[in-house]
Amino acid sequence: MLRFYILRASKELFGHFILIFLPILLISFFYYVNSGNATIDRAELSTVLTIGFALTFQIYGSAISFETLGHDFLSPIHDRLLAAPVNPRKIVSSILFTGIVVSLLQTIVIVIFSVIILDARFDYLVPILLILLVSVIFNQLFGTVVLFLTKKVRTATAITSLYGVVAPIITGLYFPLPDTRIFDLLGRYLTPMSLAQTAIFGILNQNLKDVLAGLVPLVILIIILFMLIKPLSRKVIV
Numbered sequence: 188m189l190r191f192y193i194l195r196a197s198k199e200l201f202g203h204f205i206l207i208f209l210p211i212l213l214i215s216f217f218y219y220v221n222s223g224n225a226t227i228d229r230a231e232l233s234t235v236l237t238i239g240f241a242l243t244f245q246i247y248g249s250a251i252s253f254e255t256l257g258h259d260f261l262s263p264i265h266d267r268l269l270a271a272p273v274n275p276r277k278i279v280s281s282i283l284f285t286g287i288v289v290s291l292l293q294t295i296v297i298v299i300f301s302v303i304i305l306d307a308r309f310d311y312l313v314p315i316l317l318i319l320l321v322s323v324i325f326n327q328l329f330g331t332v333v334l335f336l337t338k339k340v341r342t343a344t345a346i347t348s349l350y351g352v353v354a355p356i357i358t359g360l361y362f363p364l365p366d367t368r369i370f371d372l373l374g375r376y377l378t379p380m381s382l383a384q385t386a387i388f389g390i391l392n393q394n395l396k397d398v399l400a401g402l403v404p405l406v407i408l409i410i411i412l413f414m415l416i417k418p419l420s421r422k423v424i425v
Contacts, residue, residue: 199251202250202251203289203293206244206247206248206290206293207296207297209244210240210241210244210297211297211300211301213240214233214236214237214240214297214300214301214305215304215305217236218233218236218305229305229306230306230307230308231308233301233305233306233307233308234301234307234308234309234391236301236360237301237305237307238315238388239355239358239360239384240297240355240360241294241297241298241319242319242322242354242355242380242383242384243351243354243355243360243380244293244294244297244351245290245294245319245322245323245326246326246350246354246380247348247351248286248289248290248293248323248326248327249286249290249326249329249330249331249347250330250344250347251285251286251289251290251327252282252283252285252286252287252327252330252331253330253331253333253334253340253343253344253347254340254344255282255285255286256279256331257334257339257340257343258340259278259282261334261339261340276417276420279331279416279420283327283328283331283416286327287320287323287324287327290323290326290327291319291320291323294323295316298316309391311390311391314390315387315390315391318383318386318387318390318401318402319387321383321402321405321406321409322379322380322383322405324409325379325383325405325408325409325412326347326379328412328413329347329350329412330343330347331412331416332412332415332416332419333346335415335416335419335420335422338422350378353378354378354379354380354381355380357373357374357377357378357380357381358374358378358380358381358384359374375400375401376400376401376404379405379408382400382401382404382405383401383405384401385397385400385401386398386399386400386401386402386405387401389401
């Protein structure tokens with residue numbers, strides 16, 4: 188079943204193209220706009236931009252799971268799936284696992300591009316990829332929970348898209364926020380994207396406190412979402 192959904196996801200070439208090419212385009216644009224400043228370390232700039240846009244487009248990548256779930260369980264196909272000799276919960280698990288794998292691969296492609304073309308520096312790549320994986324898991328679960336709560340793909344798309352617009356602004360990805368304590372706290376801890384970014388910067392700066400401050404709340408949120416999946420999915424599957 189996993190093979191089926193992975194093959195199914197691989198056919199969405201246009202969606203994958205957007206989720207890979209658009210962040211690469213934005214990273215390149217912001218890099219060349221800001222790289223003319225002599226006071227900015229270009230390697231550090233490309234690293235920060237890569238992390239920010241990779242995390243941002245993981246939010247939009249949550250559609251990989253919830254659009255498939257909506258197509259299968261919130262359409263006439265729902266009755267056919269229930270008639271099939273397969274536990275519907277296994278289908279939900281397979282779709283979520285596929286979404287996580289595909290979104291992580293998209294993120295890795297973005298990181299590889301930045302390392303090769305823009306000389307981004309990831310001195311601790313493996314632990315950073317693990318944080319990126321945790322972020323992927325959160326976003327896939329978040330989109331799925333929103334879908335199960337609203338039972339509408341359009342609503343889930345609207346909510347996740349709104350989050351995808353607001354979250355990077357709060358982290359200061361597009362433009363610097365006022366240099367005050369309150370904005371610093373908001374940018375570092377207010378959203379799940381902020382938490383993931385804080386954890387990654389903690390790894391880069393060898394600051395264990397920041398790693399834990401970002402990672403622990405994110406893992407707790409994932410556990411909460413995971414616990415919500417089962418009761419919420421019953422209302423959609425039945």
